[in-house]
Amino acid sequence: MRTLAVLSEMGAMFLFLLHGLVNIFTSTKQLRKIVHQMYFIGSKSLLVISLIGIFTGMVLGLQGYYTLVKFGSEGLLGAAVALSLIRELGPVLTAIMVTGRAGSSMAAEIGVMRISDQIDALEVMDINPISYLVSPRFAAAIICFPLLTAVFDVIGIIGGYLTGVALLGINPGIYFYRIESSVNSHDIYEGFLKALLFGVIVATVSCFQGYYTHMRKDGVGPEGVSNATTSAVVMSCVLVLITDYIVTSFLL
């Protein structure tokens, strides 16, 4: 029974996603809403992404150094840091941070609109609530996730430089030379694809949970909104990690 419920929720979410995607291009007015959401999802996440990025890179620099030095190949540090960031940690950590920052508030915002009749009001005014509320968020997430991931990667590589080169004394030329020679377009492609998929997942799950707050069995009104927000974050993170594994195993 539980499996069935999970499967049917996934199915409903997939239809919700399709519905949201086709409504992205319904009118030119969508553009303004998309830009507004990009500001919210992207611009406002920059600081936290940079912070997490620099520390992730610094830790990778330290850990990588102590592992590589055992084999006398600390010169490969640049490659190790860059590859783990670009292929794996960049997309995943960005997705998880943005889930916490933007996904949760998408769920809460749409959930509040649901319980205060705002979504019904849109419907009665013959304004499609999916195209008004959900599609701009989808579009913004699809654009912002890869960009934020790229920022995370670059700042992470700088973080690795700080510990590896500035602190532990690897030759700076070697650090960047190794990055250049080991990272190829396939790695970049994998990271980009992941970021794109994670954006779709986080936006879909978060909007879906908020949009159907009123159908929840575990609480009505404000309690429903708070549960919807929790579900949005937990489910987004779990799906991101599962998807990450699947994509990695296919592309490796």
Next chain:
Amino acid sequence: MADHNGWDIRMENLVLGYDDTVVLDNISASLPAGKISVILGGSGDGKSTLLRHVLGLKRPMAGKIFLGPHSLFELSSGQFRKVRRRMGVLFQDGALLGSLTLGQNVALPLTEHTKLDAATVESIVQHKLALVGLDKYADYYPNQLSGGMRKRAGLARAIVTDPPILLCDEPTSGLDPINSAQMDKLLLDMKQHFPDMTIIVVSHDLQSLYTIADHVLVLHAGKAVYNGGLEPLRQTTDPYLRQFLDRSAGDMQTPDLRLGQEARDALRAWLDK
């Protein structure tokens, strides 16, 4: 759908509810076109539920709703939207979009559906906000206003398209006596200006019932207990209706209101501490 005469609203053997709880059972009533009908009932008697179904937001468990010649739940989705465009709605708490100012909220149906230029929209919005006494508040966000003001702004949004059917959920609850009276007057003026407009007002405000109602539908305990004109209702001898209209507590016995001795001692000790 070319006819622009007023539409009446008919309900046939409606059964309404949520999941498996029935809220309203076997309601049949007709609310006349071009008149103000008041749906009266106590809190929780299902007034908002009935409204949600008339708006087509929820399907009835059984029965039919007719808006003019159209059976609401038997229309194609295109026709359904066309029918619904004729309705303006004031939700119980206003349901203004929190991310937009009052002005943007009121303008929304126009900006989304028409190609009117900004200046025209602006002047329509100002006019409608002035009707509800909020012309100074166009740039305020809903959460910067009182509940009564949000309700009045919700009405401005509901009437911005001059809809042939206007539905208001408790327009006067939470309003002070002056604003309530002005709301009633506004509804009466609307009826005068738009003789075809069908106005449905959900309420439990007796004063506004006597002021505005042409027709009354009373809901109580899942049933429609009265459906007819205002005058016969005034004369009714039905015990529940009399109690409602006379605002009488009936034969309710208030139990002993004081706390037990032990609790009183404990509270006294706390107060004296």
